[in-house]
Amino acid sequence: MRRKSVFWKILTIAVIVAVGLSVGVFVYASNPDDSVYDAEPITAVDPAIQKSMEEAALYEETPRLNVSDDQYVAEGDKSEYLNNNPQPIFQAVPEADQYFDINTRIDEEYLASVGAAVKLKEVMSYEAFLENFNEEALTAIAPDCMVYVLQVHYPNGYETRRGLYLDAVVTGLYDAATGYYHGFSLTGQCENINAPGE
Amino acid sequence: MQRIKNSLLKGVTIAMVVAIAVMSVSSIATASYYPSNGRAYGIARNSGTGLDGNFFRLQIKAMDSKWSSSSSANARFILHTTWLAFAGTAWIECGTMHGAIQEPGASAPSFWNGSYTAQGSSSTYNEYKISGPSAAVNIYHTYQISRTAGPDSAGQYSWGVYVDYDLRRTFKNTDHYGRLPDVGLESNESTATSAQWNEHSLQRIVNWSWNNWARSNNSLVYTNGASVSYVNSTTGSSIYTSK
Structure with missing residues (x-):
């Protein structure tokens, strides 16, 4: 009788341990992003988010009436609504003889660790940038607005939202007066694009 | 024993x-x-080809990529957007996002919450903020990708990205027409969230006429906790998306 009791005790403990282990494996496998568990709890607004929101607010437009009312948009020709020459937001600031320090946006140690190197960091007018780099325009920037151009070569590849581009030359664009970051253009070779339908 | x-x-x-x-x-x-790339999608796809462009309108609601500047969370993003595909692997996208935007000299992405545009192919990729349009909850925006000119002497066409009918950025490629437009939600983060958004007035531009997407020409794709559904039972030009 005692041996039977020992057997059932052992069996019960074994089943509890097995189910516990299995549930643990299930929960872990259901969250392939390990960072969920690594991340520190966020108790306040991240300073980088706060800074970005403050910058965005400086340039915020007044919502246009024809898109702010609660109406579905009728079918038909909308060509008459289209404005191909909106007023630029980032204007020339002639008195700006002090530009922001582009070096604050460059992590040389990191770049060296991934085999990347800065090819160019230079202030120029937006018009000159478009011409020299054969770029298409952001209409938010006036042609005579001064911009900081930062170009970095990543021979081992640059990870983007859409995949890893090998032998990438990445050209970043900043407002020279304020350091506001506009975005980047890249040339390279991507073997595995992460986009819907691809 | x-x-x-x-x-x-x-x-x-x-x-x-x-x-x-x-x-x-x-x-x-x-x-x-979890499919192969681990991304969450809640999108409607139209089977249209020979398109002069694509258009939709949305009302901004809450979304959170769970981005932070810590190394484990600074690549996260969530977005509501439209993609217009071209021959091969090329595409243009524009919409509104919350989360990571890459900076070439930095060791980690920075943060952006607002409208954006991107264009890519197997050999190029561009990603830019669209400064100006508000990211405040309940604001409406229209987004449009359409051909603006071409072909030039090099055989290239210019494609424009419009937000609220204002041209924001142009891109060049050799395609006269776009195809297979998508509208909806994407995220690379399992803990990211989005309230229910209504992407509506989904219209494709053919011969410079903006026509609602028909249900019969659409398919819905939803993966990894994102959802998409038609708003009513008769049309394919208005969807709900959430995560």
């Missing part, structure tokens, strides 16, 4: 069988829940 040993052996065997059974069920559920 022998009987105790036998009891132990039986216990261990049963425990292993139970564990293997439960783990098998777990792995099946995981495999079916």
